[in-house]
Amino acid sequence: DAGVIQSPRHEVTEMGQEVTLRCKPISGHNSLFWYRQTMMRGLELLIYFNNNVPIDDSGMPEDRFSAKMPNASFSTLKIQPSEPRDSAVYFCASSLGEHTEAFFGQGTRLTVV
Amino acid sequence: SQELEQSPQSLIVQEGKNLTINCTSSKTLYGLYWYKQKYGEGLIFLMMLQKGGEEKSHEKITAKLDEKKQQSSLHITASQPSHAGIYLCGSYGQNFVFGPGTRLSVLP
Numbered sequence A: 001d002a003g004v005i006q007s008p009r010h011e012v013t014e015m016g017q018e019v020t021l022r023c024k025p026i027s028g029h030n031s032l033f034w035y036r037q038t039m040m041r042g043l044e045l046l047i048y049f050n051n052n053v054p055i056d057d058s059g060m061p062e063d064r065f066s067a068k069m070p071n072a073s074f075s076t077l078k079i080q081p082s083e084p085r086d087s088a089v090y091f092c093a094s095s096l097g098e099h100t101e102a103f104f105g106q107g108t109r110l111t112v113v
Numbered sequence B: 001s002q003e004l005e006q007s008p009q010s011l012i013v014q015e016g017k018n019l020t021i022n023c024t025s026s027k028t029l030y031g032l033y034w035y036k037q038k039y040g041e042g043l044i045f046l047m048m049l050q051k052g053g054e055e056k057s058h059e060k061i062t063a064k065l066d067e068k069k070q071q072s073s074l075h076i077t078a079s080q081p082s083h084a085g086i087y088l089c090g091s092y093g094q095n096f097v098f099g100p101g102t103r104l105s106v107l108p
Helices: none
Strands: A003-006 A011-012 A019-024 A031-038 A040-051 A053-058 A065-071 A076-078 A088-093 A108-111 B003-007 B010-016 B017-024 B030-036 B043-049 B055-058 B061-065 B071-076 B086-094 B097-098 B102-107
Touching: A003 A076, A003 A088, A019 A088, A019 A108, A031 A076, A040 A065, A040 A076, A040 B097, A053 A065, A076 A088, B003 B071, B003 B086, B010 B017, B017 B030, B017 B086, B017 B102, B030 B061, B030 B071, B043 B055, B071 B086
Parallel strands: A011 A108, B010 B102
Antiparallel strands: A003 A019, A019 A076, A031 A040, A031 A088, A040 A053, A065 A076, A088 A108, B003 B017, B017 B071, B030 B043, B030 B086, B055 B061, B061 B071, B086 B097, B086 B102
């Protein structure tokens, strides 16, 4: 298996634009996580899906952020409109389920100018 | 919600020295996971501990979970430059959350 695949690896966009980050989890994994990492706040959990259903989105910063998981092999994180403070590395991770290790993608480095 | 704290925040050691990183939880841990991250890359899974008193080793890295399952330590023996990076502990509470990380530098 190729592991968790995220795209794009780097994204530079202007403030106010819509940004969509994509994630393909490891086949057979039924839990998917979106994290955001910054120097100031470390690794923050944004949203957690189990069997394609959002279980906890309390970490989503505000209404500008939305995440979907239309099927077991694909998830998106959308920011609309984007702001400079959204600049961070966004990670997607998947696991077989609760109490099993999560495997991380390489991340998407987002810069909003 | 469960919170994880790590100490020290950063660590600089000379190659060949031993070192220890600690992770403390505000609540009993159902499982404790150690990850390593190199700059600009994703997290790499190192080890998982589930039972109180459990200890696991992989190459020169040993991780332990205390009997009360609220504290874990990661010990590196004879450190090498390849050990440099950020070490994070994570745990399932309501969700899979992580500590703030410990940044390790190993000087050749």
